[in-house]
Amino acid sequence: MKAPRSAFGASTSRGRHQRPGKAGSAVARAGLFVVALAAAPCAGWAATHDVTIEGMKFEPAEVTVRAGDTVVWHNKDLVPHTATAAGTFDSKEIGPGKQWSWTARKPGRQPYVCTYHPGMQGTVVVQ
Numbered sequence: 700m701k702a703p704r705s706a707f708g709a710s711t712s713r714g715r716h717q718r719p720g721k722a723g724s725a726v727a728r729a730g731l732f733v734v735a736l737a738a739a740p741c742a743g744w745a746a747t748h749d750v751t752i753e754g755m756k757f758e759p760a761e762v763t764v765r766a767g768d769t770v771v772w773h774n775k776d777l778v779p780h781t782a783t784a785a786g787t788f789d790s791k792e793i794g795p796g797k798q799w800s801w802t803a804r805k806p807g808r809q810p811y812v813c814t815y816h817p818g819m820q821g822t823v824v825v826q
């Protein structure tokens with residue numbers, strides 16, 4: 700942990716009697732948090748995958764996840780959309796600024812559309 704050292708030094712030089720140990724552990728915790736975020740996609744536990752709905756498109760159009768992972772669709776458009784894979788998942792209406800999540804269970808390739816705009820197509824690949 701080289702990077703947090705300067706922050707730790709700065710906080711202790713400013714207030715040596717101000718519980719430098721606490722400040723140090725906060726810095727260490729922040730560092731661990733960053734490491735955990737970076738490591739999450741490779742880890743064995745469930746992950747979350749974000750799909751942005753913007754400009755009448757799913758972005759990314761295809762996401763690959765593992766069974767147990769969760770996909771979250773974020774509607775950043777000014778109109779409602781859906782993420783609908785007949786028989787597998789159906790968000791129903793996702794209003795502007797809203798989100799909807801679905802946890803993948805069964806492996807397979809799952810194409811989906813927006814039922815309001817069938818030209819909007821995406822795919823979730825569950826491994």
Ligand SMILES: [Cu+2]
Pocket residue numbers: 779780781813814815816819
């Ligand atoms: Cu739509």
